Amino acid sequence: xxxxxxxxxxxxxxxxxxxxxxxxxxxxxxxxxxxxxxxxxxxxxxxxxxxxxxxxxxxxxxxxxxxxxxxxxxxxxxxxxxx
Numbered sequence: 001x002x003x004x005x006x007x008x009x010x011x012x013x014x015x016x017x018x019x020x021x022x023x024x025x026x027x028x029x030x031x032x033x034x035x036x037x038x039x040x041x042x043x044x045x046x047x048x049x050x051x052x053x054x055x056x057x058x059x060x061x062x063x064x065x066x067x068x069x070x071x072x073x074x075x076x077x078x079x080x081x082x083x
Contacts, residue, residue: 006083013076020068024061031057 031038039053048056 003083006079010076010079010083013072013079017068017072017076020064020072024064024068027061027064031061 038057039050042048042053
């Protein structure tokens with residue numbers, strides 16, 4: 001395979017990993033520091049108990065983080081090792 005293409009894919013995966021972790025940290029910070037604001041905003045559309053609201057956000061962050069690891073970081077590391 002073309003070396004330039006591999007380097008481009010590797011760079012894209014690296015930047016994608018970084019950007020996605022920034023989004024995850026922003027989500028966590030927003031949820032941790034402004035939970036009541038987020039709760040009021042979502043409360044307009046969904047009638048959820050606090051425990052369920054927290055569980056949905058925590059589960060969403062966990063799934064998002066797993067997606068980052070599986071689809072961005074692991075392929076990036078594999079290309080770093082292979083090249």
